[in-house]
Amino acid sequence: MKKGDHLFLVDGSGYIFRAYHALPPLTRKSDGLPVGAVSGFCNMLWKLLQDARNTDVGVTPTHFAVIFDYSSKTFRSEIFPEYKANRSEPPEDLVPQFGLIREATRAFDLPCIELEGYEADDLIATYARLAREAGGDATIVSSDKDLMQLVGDAVSMYDPMKDREIRVPEVIEKWGVPPEKMIDLQALTGDSVDNVPGIPGIGPKTAAQLLEEFGDLDTLLARAGEIKQNKRRENIIENADKARISRELVRLKDDAPVVEGLADFVLRPPDGPKLIAFCKAMEFSSLTRRVAEATGADPSGIAATALEIEAGAAAHGPDVGAGKAAAKALGGPTRPDTGNVYATPAELAGKRAEMAGAIPFDRSGYETIVDIKTLDAWIAEAREAGVVAIDTESTSIDPMQADLTGISLAVAPGRAAYLPLGHKSRDGDLLGGGLVEGQVSLRAALDALAPLFSDPGVLKVGQNIKHDWLLLLQHGVAVTPVDDTMLISYVLDAGLGAQGLEALSERWLGHAPMPLKEITGSGRNQLRFETVEIADATPYAGEGADVALRLWQVLKPRLAADGLVSVYERLERPLVEVIGRMEQRGIAVDRQILSRLSGDFSQTAAAIEEEIYETAGERFNIGSPKQLGDILFGKMGLSGARKTATGQWSTSAQILEDLAAEGHELPRKIVDWRQVTKLKSTYTDALPGYINPETKRVHTSYALASTSTGRLSSSEPNLQNIPIRTVEGRKIRTAFIAEPGNRLISADYSQIELRVLAHIADIPQLRQAFADGVDIHAMTASEMFNMPVEDMPPDVRRRAKAINFGIIYGISAFGLANQLSIPREEASAYIKKYFERFPGIRDYMDRTKEHAREKGYVETIFGRRAHYPEIRSSNPHHRAFNERAAINAPIQGSAADIIRRAMVRMDGALADAGLAEVRMLLQVHDELIFEAREADVDKAIPVIREVMENAAMPAISMAVPLQVDARAADNWDEAH
DNA sequence: GTGGTCTCCTA
DNA sequence: GTAGGAGACCACA
Structure with a gap:
């Protein structure tokens, strides 16, 4: 760039929001994709470029760039954690447009600039400085006051929506101060939108007046005592520090470490066909025509660009790089030479599914990585691709106590490799032999992979990636950003089949991956994976990564096609790391307490056993329902017997309770015996086996994709079914403890499902009752029974x-009738009465059933789908079951979504409050358990409550308040 | 050893 | 009546 050159810097991010709010909403005709902001942006750019090129009035750009925010996390959050903290999430229909506007920029053949850790404003400041220093001029296309500090002799601003230039006089006219004082002015006034504090009670007028009088902020703060107005003087003295912090927040950084130089911004003549291809994809007919006229291109021969619209949502998160990379890897618009012809996400998704089986699987084609040089080559290939599928092999299913055996990588269909790291020889003692020759050292391999695995520009794809994430974290390697094919499939197809690798591969790729058993064998002689020959492991492991990558290519576009991007981005993807951290933390369990309880239960059980044998007149296996049934209903001939589905006598607690109520001794004793033996075997005896020998804590595993409704499930051990209802059972909970000097905090939603129901079905009495905080069941009783x-x-x-x-x-x-032990007729009458009092509930149920029948699925308030393909079954029982499930799913699922949202935000909110050491440990559907230092407890509870109670916002403004009860104690029993 | 059944623990 | 996981038993391989 040289003297006389002129750089145009478009504030892309600023324009997006302004265009979105200022312009009428617009959707693409063929599929309803929201494109209002994209359209405004394209028209603005086009006009800007045309005006600049065609007129001799005004300035003509020689250089041109469009600048975007990378993400909301910048150095400013470090100076002031609350910076932009109150900024609400962008509207749902704007989110997909972020990525599209970046694509639009590329379609215009203009540089699309963003940089991690910096706002667009900082990059604009940097390039404006560079232009100025090179002797050129710069025009900032924006009307944002935050940029006005940059205005000067060589730098001006231009508001494209008002067609107005902003130079020094305009700044003074608008704000009362020259551009160089804008920083001080903003430091005083603050900014409620960005949460810059400023000084209370000082607006732009007062600030300008003060700066006029004192010259600058430092002088003002130093001589604040001279101010006459009492209130104002006190405010300024009291909040001087806030003003200083604010100044640092609003001061733009003009030395951002930018990658592209001004030479990269040289403006080229328009590429008509490229731009027309994009306009066609967006279905912008008039712009297509204008571009065609201006460039002389013939639009009829130009195919619409293929667009990876899901990249738009990614581009909004902390992983813009990955979003871009994803588009690249998918053969999207960043590689326009791949011959794209699919205009809509739906078409692209369909094409992908078709192509899925096109490249045959060849297990013998996978490479084994045996040296660092080869590994480096694969890493380079992954970086180039922008996306890499990974799969880890290890010595244990439990990632908390597994050693890495190997890692496989896939960068394209069929292009995969296995990196063996911990394979051992089979001979030697029981523990196996030493490491097999020809493996890269674990340390060296992880050191080489770590930068790739944490590269924000390379997306790591995996099937159930939480497992690999946690395993690698245990080995000191952070993996981010990630995509999970299992979770994508779950969002798309919950209820339509399994989400396992095998099932997905067969469903989408028409390919059955090699079963693990094929290389390890099974039964007594089954090999541990680490003793499998590397030559045998490579085809298996390589295939795992290959399949995951291909699945990702097929499934990812379906998110956008089905309108499920935000469900995935907000409720699934961020949870991988949140839950991973919870699993890693685990919870302390007191072995002694469990052991003592086990002894107690054991004695009780033995005593009851003897009584049972005496009453029954013989010894038998009490735990065998078959033998027990024979004793009770055969030998003793008790009445009231019922059969189970398979024709056996039922000995359920309900039956036994009924018999006990008739005065029979034995059934009572059986019930008591079952209770203690259940507690003993399932809890006191099983839990200690789950205590990790390293951490001395219990690390459950949460399944994110195992329920039809969106709930999590917990296993190995299941910590979501720890007893609470009986006195004896509750004792188990006293064994879940906080570390010394810490406490457990339990926070649970009160009646969340009924509140969700009140919201969804819009029931006035329920809404009122929750608003007033009255006893909801008593209110229901009052309505129904007129009491x-x-x-x-x-x-x-x-x-x-x-x-x-x-x-x-x-x-x-x-x-x-079953629940209340009343005749079915009576139960029917209750239900009828209930529907008379709450007709809205019946409407909701009918509506939901109808929706499920028509579409095959129902939705939560956040758009999560649960599929019920069998709701049209001709079997009345079957059908009724599906109908009940479909009615329940939006309620249970919305509640599950709410707590997911709370969990996603929780760690950040705690850290922002200076409570980074408060650890979220467990989730039990409507309850979250934390561990916190005693000193942090009182500060943590309000933060936790705040996050949970507001978790639905801003996506959904609930018609009823959410209420959270929270308490701290030394153990889980007392905390709950 | 594996899988189905029954039972029971949770929200 | 919804959603889960797990232990014990037992028949089958």
Whole structure:
């Protein structure tokens, strides 16, 4: 760049928001894709370029670039954690447009500039400085006051929406101060949008007046005592520090370490066909025509660009690089030479599914990486591709106590490699022999891979990536950003089949991957993976990564095609790391307490056993329902027997309780025996086996994609079913403890599902009751039985409570009758009465069933889908079951989504509050368990409550408040 | 050893 | 009536 050259810097991010709000909404005709901001942006750019090129009035750009924010995390958050903290999430229909606007920029053949850790404004400041220093001029296309500090002799601004130039006089006219004082002015006034504090009570007018009087901020703060107005003087003295911090927040950094130089910004003549291809994809007909006229290109021969619209959502998160890379790897618009002809996400997704099986699988084609040089070559290839599928092999299923055996990588279909790291010879002692020759050392390999695995510009794809994430974290390697084919499939197809690698591969690739058993064998002689020959391991491991990569290529575009990008981006992808950290933390369990309880239960059980044998007159296996049934209903001939599905006598607790109520001794004893033996075997005896020998804590595993509704599930051990209902059972909970000097905090949503129901079905009485904080079951009883809420008899309330729960479960007379032990006719009458009082509930149920029948799925308030393909079954039982599940899913699922949202935000909120050491450990559907230092507890509880109670916002503004009860104690029993 | 059944623990 | 996981037993391989 030289004297006389002129650089145009377009504030892309600023324009997006402005265009979105200022212009009428616009959607693409063929599929409803929101494109209003994209359209505004394209028209603005086009006009800008045309005006500049065609007129001799004004300035003509020689250099041109469009600048974007990378993400909201910048150095400013470090100076002031609350910076932009109150900024709400962008509107749902704007999110996909972020990526599209970047694509638009590229279609215009203009540089698309962004940089991690910097806002667009900083990059603009940097390039404006560079232009100035080179002797040229710069025009900033924006009207943002934050940029006005840059205006000067060589730098001006241009507001494209008002067609107005902003130079020094305009700044003075608008703000009362010259550009160089804008920083001080903003430091005083603050900015509520960005959460820059400033000084309370000082607006632009006062600030300008003060700066006029004192010259600059430092002088003002130093001589604040001279200010006459009492309130103002006190405010300034008191908040001087805030003003200083604010100054650092608003001061733009003009020395950002930018990659592209001004030479990269030289403006080229328009590439008509490229731009027309994009306009066609967006279905911008008039712009297509204008571009064609101006460039002389013939639009009829130009195919629409293929667009990876899901990259748009990614581009909004902390992983813009990955979004771009993803588009590249998918053969998207960053490689326009690959002959794209698919205009809509749906078309692209369809094409991908078609192509999935096109490249045959060749297990013998996978490479084994045996030296660092080869590994480096694969790493380079992964960087070039921008996306790499990974799969880890290890010595244990449990990532918390597994050693790495190997890692496989895939960068393109069929292009995969296996890096063996911990393979051992089979001979030697029981523990196996030493490491097999010809393996890269673990340390060297991880050192080489770590930068790739944490490169924000390279997306790491995996099937159930939380497992690999955690395993690698245990080996000191961070993996980010990630995509998970299992979770993508779950968002798309929950309820339509399994999300395992095998199932997905067969469903989408028509290929059955090699079963593990094929190389390890099975049974007594089964090999541990680390003793498998490397030559045998490579085809298996390489295939794992290859399959994951191909699945990703097929499934990812479907998110955009089905409108499920935000479900994945907000409720699934961020949870991988959140849950991974929870699993890694684990929870302390007191072995002694469990051991003592086990002894107690053991004695109780033995005593009851003897009594049972005596009463029964013989010894038998009490734990065998078959033998027990024979004793009770055969030998003793008790009445009231019922059969199970397979024709056996039922010995369920319900039956035994009924018999006990008739005065029979034995059934009571069986129930008691079952209780203690259950507690002993499932809890006191099993839990100690899960205590990790290294961490001395229990690390459960949460499945993110195993339920049809969006709930998590917990296993090995299941910490979501720790007893609470009985006195004896609760004792188990006292064994879950905080470390010394710490406490457990339990925070649980009160009646979240009924609140969700009140919101979804919009029931006035329920809304009122929750707003007033009255007893919801008593209120229901009052409505149904025409009794005052005050002094509601417990039994009447109990019935209402059962009905409320029944509603959530998709009520049936049969079920309610069972629950309340009343005749089915009576239950039917209750339900009828309930629907009379709450007709909105019946409407909701009918509506939901109808929706499920029509579309095959139902949705939560956040758009998560649960599929019920069998709701049209001709089997009435089957059908009714699916209907109840479909009625329940939006309620249970919305509640699950809410707590997911809370969990995604929790760690950040705690860190922002200076509570980074408060650790979220467990989730039990409507409850979160934390561990915190005693000193942090009182500060943590309000933060936790705040995050949980506001978790639905801003996506959904609930019609009823969410209420969270939280408490801290030394153990889980007392905390709950 | 594996898988189905029954039972019971949670929200 | 919804959603889960797990232990014990038992028949089958």
